[in-house]
Amino acid sequence: MLVHPQFDPVALQLGPVAIHWYGLTYLAAFGLFLWLASLRVKQPQFAQRGWTRRDVEDLLFFGVLGVVLGGRLGYVLFYKPAYYAGNPLEIFAVWKGGMAFHGGLLGVIAAMWLFARLRKRHFLDVADLIAPCVPTGLAAGRIGNFINGELWGRAADPSLPWAMVFPQSGQSFPRHPSQLYQFALEGLLLFVILWLYARKPRRMGEVSGAFLVGYGVLRFIAEYFREPDDFLGLLALGMSMGQWLCVPMVLAGVALWTWARKQGAQTA
Structure with a gap:
């Protein structure tokens, strides 16, 4: 049975300035996006529509704002609305933690819509460009969660070779290192699937779906x-908040992919 090594969350201390591992994972996520999206715009289906590296850099700026603002507001509204309604100034205390992926996704969608409107591009053209570039950022974020010893897993069979005790949880029984599961599934596996799928020109909306x-x-x-989350527990049908938020996401994806398949020209 393993024990979480309880890494120091500060990667580097430069006088009064502390550089945290979690911040570095965000930096890695943005760097990976810039690199991968720059490769995407060189593909013929995007290059012939005038996409450039400069567009990618501008899109990254919009995306960073969407991730940070949407992720924070999503956590406030989806997970602890009553608490923040009574403590509105705490909404701005981002250093205390609290980001939600589904909120970040909505923030990125809003940022993409604004970018598309300003550049007079189709929203789905923008979405299809960046979709395969997102999972590596999610993978980086999950590594940050593991380093911080947060978002740990449920109880695991002690005989499981990689079962791990997370002292930060205040309990001594072994758990699933779910951060690493999410790193492998939502990060690496999803990246491989989407990157291979998107190598071939697809109808607009297929890759996003x-x-x-x-x-x-x-x-x-x-x-x-x-x-x-201990303040929520399991909700209806024994599902977590994260699972319930995934349901409309999957339904929307199926609808978008089905609609895209019925369209004519291959554009993404």
């Missing part, structure tokens, strides 16, 4: 191993 379905299904599975 595949991302919504893929992430929703893989996150739904991973949630069975992740400890639900």
